[in-house]
Amino acid sequence: MTLSIVQGFTKSLAMTILSEIGDKTFIAAAILAMRHPRRLVLTGCLSALIVMTILSVVVGWAAPNLISRKLTHHVATFLFFGFGLWSLWDAFKDEGDAGELAEVEKQLDADFKGTAATDNKDHDEKKKTMRPFLAQFFSPILLQAFSITFFGEWGDKSQIATIGLAADENPFGVVLGGILGQTLCTTAAVMGGKSLASQISEKMVALFGGVLFIIFGIQSFLSPVN
Template identity: 30%
Template sequence: MLAVELPDKTLVATLVLTTRFRAWPVFAGVCAAFALQCVIAVAFGSVLTLLPDALISIVVAVMFGIGSFMLLREGFSEGDEAGEDASRSGPAPLTFLRSALTSFGVLFAAEWGDASQLATAGLAARFDNPFAVGVGAFAALVSVAGLAVFLGAKIRSRIRPKLIQRVAGFVFAGFAVFALAHLIW
């Protein structure tokens, strides 16, 4: 599960969130989202695997398309130089709760139909130990989130957040195209 998540949107989304907000609220929010997603995947393992691939691909493409649009819109928005310099100094001064809830919402939505969720559901349906499957999936997701939070905190002061948003926006657009291409293949 860990290998599936390393090049995945989970890493990218958590990395971008960490460049926008403080690290601990992001980590808390994404861990809560992963915990809920793992519980849902394990609980409905056999049902989730019965969803048609086309429906999953369309939903994933739409989610990535919306995420791409939002990131690119903000990444290319006109900002004054003073605001740009202020954003380089660190994360936005939001409350812990607001940052954690934003992170939770982004990752909870992004993980629907994700390979890790479907793999967790499939493994829970196949093996007779849903608790172990859920804990293993959660541990893999938290490991990826921890890596992304660490990297995001390190690069936040070195790279302009608008550049990261632009790159992430194009990456998300690529994920949307890939999800749509999955319908054809």
């Protein structure tokens, strides 16, 4: 494994963990896992995050082929500093950690009430006959977990940061680190449940994430354009 892959992997892994742990999609996965089978929730959430990671890396990898390498390097450096300051701002804002948990739970309650009748109907039908494998795999629960996670991550700062990282580092290493980080965070959310989400200090995570982004920015600023 080359040095560039290792560097992209470690940066992506650290960035993903500090960006994803305790955020809205993490909390949503934890709450969904309390109401539905963990296997389906984990499959849906993790699939969405892997797809989002690969799409982001592809965009970042293609950027230097569309515009100059020097420009993409400067943009990536700017993104690191920008998201570092953004995370530090979030860390010092006077908002309680429980506020986001309550907000996500309220949104999922509305969705849950809307789909409760359908889920009960499906449950009754499953008592009468076994559904095909594909019908079980693409269940309403799995699709709900996938869609909530995918659209919750779309446009999030972690997605844009992944694009910037892939434009400046080895894309293969960024994919590996991102997928491993997403797997660790999502598995922790699903297995740990709501209690884990409520105990995580989002301010501390945002603080460490902000410092990490700024370190990446400094390293990118000091490194030459390849």
